Amino acid sequence: MHREGRPPERLTSRSPQSGDRAREITRGFLRETEPNASRADVDAVLLGVSELVSNAVRHAGGVTDFRLDSRDGGVLVEVSDASVRRPRTVQINPSVPGGFGWLLVRELATDVTVTLHPGEGKTIRASFPLRSAA
Known part of the structure; x- marks a missing residue:
């Protein structure tokens, strides 16, 4: 995984099918x-990733591509699925479980984009900040 002692900056993984x-x-x-x-x-990144993948599994038949990209001051998460439907924010009903995922992702990420690929699906890109603990 390491080359010349340097950590990876980008990861393309077999598509995870669970949060x-x-x-x-x-x-x-x-x-x-x-x-x-x-x-x-x-x-925050782990929660956002979990919600994006869970939503792709639940609403779009599963994840078709999953990428992580370390960037200055943060990480870019890309989750693709086979649905061409955009995610939608639903009215939250406290008596019904669920419905918070897309709202959470949009709240936690600094930037979120949805790119439709006609006949193929979509890719959601979410950028999350990563500040130093020290």
Whole structure:
């Protein structure tokens, strides 16, 4: 995984099909690329990744591509699926579980874009800040 003692800056993974697996992959990536990131920021990235992957599995038949890219001061998360439907924010009903995922991602990330690929699906890109804990 390391070349010349340097951690990876980009990871393209076999597409995780659960939020748990996506968190595991992301946690390992951040440990290698951003070892000094604050715990709160890492937790926000892990929550965002989990929600993006869970939504792709639940609403779009699964993840078709998953990428992590370490950038100055943060990480870019890309999750692709086979649905051409844009995510939508739903009115939250406290008596019904769920419905918070897309709202959480938009709240935690500094930038979120949705790119439709006609006949193929979509890619959601979310940028998350990573400040140093020290």
